[in-house]
Amino acid sequence: MIIRIFIVLRGCCNSFFAFRCKGAWFTKYGDEGHELGYFQKNNNIPQFGWRIIRRLLDSFPEIGKVKPSSNDGQLQWRMTLNFYDKQQKSRAGFPFHRDIDTNGEITTIVTLNAPAIFEFRRMNASGSSTTSHDDATCAAPLLPGSAAMLSGPSRWTWLHRIRPESNSILVTEHDGTRQEWNLPELPPRVSLVFGCS
DSSP: OEEEEEEEETTTEEEEEEEEOOSEEESOOSSTTEEEEEEESGGGSOHHHHHHHHHHHHHOHHHHTSOOOSTTSOOOEEEEEEEEOEETTEEOOEEEEOOOGGGOSOEEEEEESSOEEEEEEEBOTTSSBOOOTTSOOEEEEEOTTOEEEEOTHHHHTEEEEEOOBOSSEEEEEETTEEEEEEGGGSOOEEEEEEEEO
């Protein structure tokens, strides 16, 4: 399968990429309109993924402290490509979850093309989301070109999701700045999730 995608990431790449999918591709994953490609092991990650990994290593020194699981002392990387399609005035999301253990100690989410709201909910002892009214749900905007790193409790004891959007206007607030995004005018949301062990 050949994947074609236009990726915008400030300071890293702003190009149209076509690459052969060397991983598993799921045309329906989670909500209707969400597609996912999973690339395991270093030799299956497309070249543009390595450019972003190098930027992440520069930006997040914590990643460099991860103990490699391989005998050769090299980190083994995994990359997930998420494609969230939009239909008229709505856009697919993804249910609350915790990334798979094989993603390693740290999960880093890079947002491309269009913003999203990233939500957290505390996980209960059974591994599902809590239902108590006392547990707060936190939310943060994921803006194009941004990266969010999850480690420690945010990685292991909180669930996260990309909120599905059903309104035509997506509102984000970041550093005291409120911004309204007209969903029908935005491209589909694309994100890359990187994990290593």
